[in-house]
Amino acid sequence: MTSSPQKNKTNVGRRNFIKTAVVAGAATTLPSEKGAAAQNRTVTETGVSQGLAPPSVEQMSMEASTPEQVSEVQSDQGPAATETESAKYFGSDFMIDVMKSLDLDYVFSNPGSSFLGLHESITVYGGNRKPEFITCMHEESAAAMANGYYKAALKPAAIMCHGTVGLQHAAMNLYNAWCDRVPLIAILGNTVDASDRMGGTTWRHSAQDPAAMVRDFTKWDDQPASLQAFAESMVRGWKIATTPPMEPIVLAVDSTLQETAVEDPESLKIPRYTPSEPPQGERGAVRKTAKLLVDAEEPVIIVDRLARTPEGMRLLVELAELLNVPVIDIASRQNMPTSHYLNQTRQSGRLISRADLVLGMEVTDFWGQVNSVNRAEMTSEPRVKEGTKLVTISVNDLYMKSNYQDFQRYAPVDISISGDAEATLPALIEEVKEAMSRSRRRVLAQKEKTFRKMHADSFEESRQLAARGWNSSPVSTARLSMEIYEQIKAEDWALVSVGASERFISSWPHRLWNFDEHYRYLGIGAGGGVGYGLPAAVGAALANKALGRFSVNIQCDGDFMYANGALWTAAHHRIPLLTVMHNNRAYAQESMLVQGTANRRKRGVERASIGTLIQDPNIDYAKLAEGMGVWSAGPIENPDDLRPALIEAVKVVKSGYPALVDVVTQMR
Amino acid sequence: MNIKYFPGVLLLWILFSAVGVSAQEDANAVERGLKTFMRVGCYECHGTDGKGSEAGTALTPETLPPEAIANFIRFSPGRMPVYPVEVLSDEEIIDIVAYLESVPLSPDADDVDILKALALDKK
Structure with a gap:
């Protein structure tokens, strides 16, 4: 050598x-x-x-x-080493x-x-x-x-x-x-x-x-x-x-x-690190936006990754309350507390269609929020009425690469502010206060009652719907979600992952859990790449271990099989994490899409599920977990067996270890 | 309703009215309906017992009559996949309705301890 x-x-x-x-x-x-x-x-x-x-x-x-x-x-x-060195x-x-x-x-x-x-x-x-x-x-x-x-x-x-x-x-x-x-x-x-x-x-x-x-x-x-x-x-x-x-x-x-x-x-010198202050929106444009917000009769705020930190959530609540403006939280971060009466996410279609002003803050796909798309027909139409003012505050225009195009459709707007929305909010709040007369404040205050009722009605509707199929087997995703919540709500909990989309469990946590802190929810695998859920949950749980938080992961089965070695990492490093399998034994999203395509082509659906079902044989996730040194229970098919298993699993997690409960569930 | 579909719907209604009574009397209709419900993938969005999800509306306990379901799924303009007659026959839809009507009722939210507690927490 x-x-x-x-x-x-x-x-x-x-x-x-x-x-x-x-x-x-x-x-x-x-x-x-x-x-x-x-x-x-x-x-x-x-x-x-x-x-x-x-x-x-x-x-x-x-x-x-x-x-x-x-x-x-x-x-x-x-x-190689040399003996003289x-x-x-x-x-x-x-x-x-x-x-x-x-x-x-x-x-x-x-x-x-x-x-x-x-x-x-x-x-x-x-x-x-x-x-x-x-x-x-x-x-x-x-x-x-x-x-x-x-x-x-x-x-x-x-x-x-x-x-x-x-x-x-x-x-x-x-x-x-x-x-x-x-x-x-x-x-x-x-x-x-x-x-x-x-x-x-x-x-x-x-x-x-x-x-x-x-x-x-x-x-x-x-x-x-x-x-x-x-x-x-x-x-x-x-x-x-x-x-x-x-x-x-x-x-x-x-x-x-x-x-x-x-x-x-x-x-050798180690340079001193000084964090960069995030870019703030230009003040003149912020002032114009504030005036539009104050003057609008039915404004709506849409947020996606606005709250980089807990301060972002606090500022958003302050702005929303100042104007009594409803907020639609796409929730790639937890931006708005779900229990707040101005969190009107479930009413998004109705509110956007009536809005005379839509303000999007750190929304990646703003076009997709103000337009509706029919994927099957390849058509789209505006969700907003003609003349609705559109304003965006984001760093989207500072975030550019050409090849991968996750920036979505181009959204024509009336005011586009390039700047970090969380960093821009203090100025926007200040300008709103400046622009708002006392009489206007009184008029806007009258909206509170309406939005409180809408929020309460929406919650109650979800509560009633959650009872549907409560005793079904496979277990309903509502019951799955609510049995988990029942066991963790007294803890300082965080839902650290739901995989690629919370819609895979019909969004039950955000419909009925109380996400009152920024850290309660961390969003999804944003690129839609499968194999994010479990390892991301393990990484988040490692952080939460030091912060004294109880981490829970609702884990899709398809995602699990990409990267299940992450369970061993959790066991090896003593990372407390409750993983509950949403085991619908399918790549359900794709199953639905292939089925829809087959129907549209009038070819029948008998073979549409080939390649999308994870059956024959069924996978025993509890055994897989056990093999990696993780406490486990399941597969649970009878919904009445779920609670006792979760009670035991929570004990294991609180003692500092990971646990997995495998639940056979409805598709959605 | 889109007026261009009206004649077709009318025909379907007549068809279902004519065969509806015999279908209800068929003791095997429920079993056939369940099999069809699973085979053509209704359960994926609507749940195995038609209780619904965010992907598909609840089909029970307020089950629509066969002609209304047929009208919707034959011409669905939204997220619901179109089910042409070649994929799902009118008779099969009648069986599915028989199955859905046989599904036991869900409890009321106030009869479920966890969900009742949510309401109390809100107060």
């Missing part, structure tokens, strides 16, 4: 490092004093002194059964210090040879704390976990994977995060210098431009060529990802750079 000149100068193998570090003893101080407090730690505080070294090359080779595999394992070890601080150690300076809590990852240095530095050098390595069974799960984690913790997490095969796995849930405006940091292992690739897998796990594969649906990427560049790119990337419109970013990290022995650590 040969090494590049550069490598001969700077690199040392992991085995040598561990040996040297242990011999060097307890007083090895990390070099930079300019980073976070974490950098004041010494090696004695890390795993090195605790005997937590990873398996040796020999041990790993012994696990490989064929000569070819042994060769590949050896070739995956990255640059010694080092106390590696490139990957510095990278971890940069991550610590950003207070990064977790790296969700499945281990891989292109980021061995980083892996070892996280677990051994860094003591596996901030960041902690969360073992995932699939990179797609890792990306979804980071997505769910962000939405619960409101703090980015990282994923780490090969720049080739790992990223190929992770791509779908990166796309879900992109569509969901979720910031996460994707770190890709890569060996840039071809002469550093030691044959076999190192070639297959390297690429000239690994981020290219996901560039169309990530906000920024870089492949830094030096450690100093890494520090700046990591901080820059964090900043870019968390500035609205928030999106994933990608850093490809050279494996040789990870192994670089840092000879002059003091020369």
Whole structure:
């Protein structure tokens, strides 16, 4: 094996490092004093002194059964050590210090040879704390976990994977995060210098431009060529990802750079991170919008991802109450409390058709809200009457890539304000107060009674409808939802996932549960990619564990089978999460659509369910969970068996562990 | 109702009126109706016992007469898939109605402890 000149100068193998570090003893101080407090730690505080070294090359080779595999394992070890070299601080150690300076809590990852240095530095050098390595069974799960984690913790997490095969796995849930405006940091292992690739897998796990594969649906990427560049790119990337419109970013990290022995650590600087203030809408346009709102007779507010934080919810309530304007919450985040009388989501059709002003805030598909579509006939017509003023406040126009077109149909509007809606709300509220006379305030106040009655009537209608099929088997989705709520409502609960759409369970939680806090609901897998639900729930539950919240996940069966290894992650890391299966034994949405197509073509429906049913054999989800070390019950077909199982499951979750209850349900 | 469909609906009504009595007397109509209900996928949106969901309206306990159902599903302009006569015959619709009419009533919301508690919480 040969090494590049550069490598001969700077690199040392992991085995040598561990040996040297242990011999060097307890007083090895990390070099930079300019980073976070974490950098004041010494090696004695890390795993090195605790005997937590990873398996040796020999041990790993012994696990490989064929000569070819042994060769590949050896070739995956990255640059080799030379007996004369010694080092106390590696490139990957510095990278971890940069991550610590950003207070990064977790790296969700499945281990891989292109980021061995980083892996070892996280677990051994860094003591596996901030960041902690969360073992995932699939990179797609890792990306979804980071997505769910962000939405619960409101703090980015990282994923780490090969720049080739790992990223190929992770791509779908990166796309879900992109569509969901979720910031996460994707770190890709890569060996840039071809002469550093030691044959076999190192070639297959390297690429000239690994981020290219996901560039169309990530906000920024870089492949830094030096450690100093890494520090700046990591901080820059964090900043870019968390500035609205928030999106994933990608850093490809050279494996040789990870192994670089840092000879002059003091020369490396970790830049100070200062969050960007989110862009606010232009004040003149905000003033015009305020005047329209005050003067409108039947205005409607539509929100989707308005509330980035709890403050967004508080501000929306303040604006709505000021004007007594009804709010339709599409709820990709929990924007408006469901119990608030101005949450009129269930009346959206009626309200939009009567509106003389529609204000959309952070609505991805505003066109789809003010128009109705007949998919079968491929026709559309306006839902709003002629002359209705349309106003949008969003970062949609700052969120542009060409290839993937989740921006939806172009929506002609009267005022389009480019700015983060949550950041713009204080100014809008101020302008509304300024524009509203006392007499107008009295007139608007009179609407309260009407909206309170509409809200109460809507709730009561849903309550009555929930009783329909209460004793049915398969279990109705209303009963499924309400039996869960009965067991969790006394907790500080959060519905961390419902998969790709709450409509799959007829939206019962939002019809009858009391979502009175921003964190009670985290939205859906926004790209519609299946395989989001369970891992996203696990990531969110990990965040909620630290926040003392009780996490519940209503889990579609089709989605579960994409990424069920996430259950093992929950068991392994002791992540308390109640998963209740909505086991309708089908890809029901597609089943309905194929059936509709067959009917329209007058071909009968006998074969329309081929490919859409998950039957023959039925899957035993409780057994799958049990096999991964998760407490489980089911399959439950008799609705009267549901409550006792949920009571036991809640006990398990409250004791700090995951639990799964498999319920055989109606399709919707 | 769209006027262009009226003659067809009238014919269907006459047809169903003529055969309706015999269908109700057929002891097997309920069983046939259930099988058809499952086979043609009605249960997917409306539930196995027709109690409805957000994807499909409740078909019980206020079950429409066969002619009204036929009129709707033959010409549905909305989300409901169109079921032409080649896919679902008039006789099969009569059987489905027989099945739906046999489905036991659901409890009232106030007779369900969880749902009753919701109302009390609201007060």
